[in-house]
Amino acid sequence: MKNKIVLIILFILPIVTYLIFASAKHNSLFLPVLSENNSEIPNSWKSLNQESVQLKDKITILGFTGTDMVEFKANMFNLNQKIYNKYYGFEDFQMVMIAPIGTENEIHNIITELNRITEDMKGWKFVFATSEAIQAYYDSLHLMSHLNNQMGTSNVIILDKKINHRGRKGKNKKGEDEYRESYNSSSAADLHNEMTDDVKIILREYRLALKKNARKDDFRDNIVNEVEKNNSQSK
Numbered sequence: 001m002k003n004k005i006v007l008i009i010l011f012i013l014p015i016v017t018y019l020i021f022a023s024a025k026h027n028s029l030f031l032p033v034l035s036e037n038n039s040e041i042p043n044s045w046k047s048l049n050q051e052s053v054q055l056k057d058k059i060t061i062l063g064f065t066g067t068d069m070v071e072f073k074a075n076m077f078n079l080n081q082k083i084y085n086k087y088y089g090f091e092d093f094q095m096v097m098i099a100p101i102g103t104e105n106e107i108h109n110i111i112t113e114l115n116r117i118t119e120d121m122k123g124w125k126f127v128f129a130t131s132e133a134i135q136a137y138y139d140s141l142h143l144m145s146h147l148n149n150q151m152g153t154s155n156v157i158i159l160d161k162k163i164n165h166r167g168r169k170g171k172n173k174k175g176e177d178e179y180r181e182s183y184n185s186s187s188a189a190d191l192h193n194e195m196t197d198d199v200k201i202i203l204r205e206y207r208l209a210l211k212k213n214a215r216k217d218d219f220r221d222n223i224v225n226e227v228e229k230n231n232s233q234s235k
Contacts, residue, residue: 031158031201034181035165039140041096045127048108053125058094059202060159063185064138065099065126066152069106075154075185080114080124082191083199088123090203092161096125098134100151141165143181155182158198166202 043052055062061083065072079095087093099107107126115121129137131151138147145155158166168180183195 030205031166031198032169033164034167034169035142038159038163038165039137040163041127045129047125047127048104053096053127055096055159055163057161058092059161061095061156062159063097063156064134064147064152065097065103066148066150067100067103068150068152069103072152073110076110078188078191079156079185080118082188083195084123085118086196087199087203088120093203094123094125096127099126099128100131100134101128104128145182154184154186156185157182158202160202
């Protein structure tokens with residue numbers, strides 16, 4: 001009977017702990033879900049290397065470049081310095097930019113320039129599509145903001161491994177109502193003061209989950225082994 005109680009506790013406690021964290025508002029432990037199960041990038045949209053880019057099972061910063069490469073270059077530099085350089089070492093982290101067909105050469109040149117000051121650019125992914133396809137995909141995200149006439153925006157969003165849109169919703173630390181669905185990449189201050197914290201939260205969320213699952217599995221295996229050992233000795 002005692003062994004059964006121990007095993008029940010091992011399975012119930014992690015679930016209760018998760019529910020407590022999942023019910024929390026924006027804080028240092030959890031970044032709220034704004035929309036769930038968003039669309040995957042179509043396989044027909046190819047990268048500069050003619051490869052498909054996927055969002056599922058990755059923590060993604062998603063953006064839309066537009067055709068104004070002067071503006072996008074400045075925004076990409078901000079994202080690269082304030083966000084990418086801090087977190088590119090995380091294996092499942094990526095920066096995905098959706099760009100109009102016809103901008104491939106200009107984007108290649110921008111990547112080449114940034115590569116001179118960035119240790120590793122492999123986390124930057126670009127996929128290309130028609131203006132109509134880009135607009136349809138953007139509309140599917142149901143964001144409050146809109147693409148400009150060049151099919152771009154300075155705003156970027158955070159997607160988790162299930163392609164859920166993550167951001168801020170509820171009360172902030174001052175007790176004020178807050179809603180943030182995107183981050184302005186043209187503002188270094190916005191990236192530094194707001195987005196950096198939110199990316200850090202979601203990355204830490206996954207790190208803690210991995211560590212917790214590893215510890216839980218080890219602990220459970222040890223208990224099960226001990227129970228089986230006691231049962232065999234009592235026979």
